[in-house]
Amino acid sequence: MSEPRYFTVAEANALLPTLKPLLSKLLQRRALVSISAQNSGSQLHETYANIGGPEISAMTQDFIAIQILIDKILSYGCILKDLNGGLIDFLSERDGRIVYLCWKYDEPEVQYYHELNAGFGGREPL
Template sequence: MPARYFTLEEANALLPELEPVMAELLARRAKVVRQRHKIAPILDDPHGDMGGAAATEMALDFVRITELVEQVQAFGCLLKDLNTGLLDFLSERDGREVYLCWRYGEPRIEYYHELHTGFTGRQRY
């Protein structure tokens, strides 16, 4: 699949569609993290039911997380950090490739970074 380049305006226009997907994705991830601590002792019990309903629910959450990640990727952006909801959009600036960088909760895309620098190299657009 060829790379898609976004203008700042195009990437910002996608945020209203991406935000609810990211909200659910982050909520599901947080739920799985909470469940993990509850289910671990059950799974370690050789005489237990291997997690039963709790394990099934967690498996369904993992399936949904996978679906949500695929939805995000279908927009053409890159999910860089599931913990913080960090997305990158490939773009061009001054004749070079850069990533427009957005983190869930930010009102709009206002930052970019070089391909090799990552989040720590963010600069205001």
């Protein structure tokens, strides 16, 4: 396993133009899967009995696409903390402590950090 990557605020912000389109596709694909699962709810029992059915094939392709997007995001060294909220953390050092820089999909840039054990609720402005 490789060493974790540590980011400065500038490095994390420089990565956002690459991450935003990937996260956008990921959120869209996840929403489609959610809608598809809700619409198929009563059909899923019957579909599982017919493993080769088109519904399972389509959902499998969606899940594969989601995993590929997640892997791509993670390959940059950041941490996808919350898929539903579009939340990404970046390991960093602040005042001699290891912290997470914290960015949410709808934010224009990285503006917050939190302690490793604090989570989203513990975010502080940079």
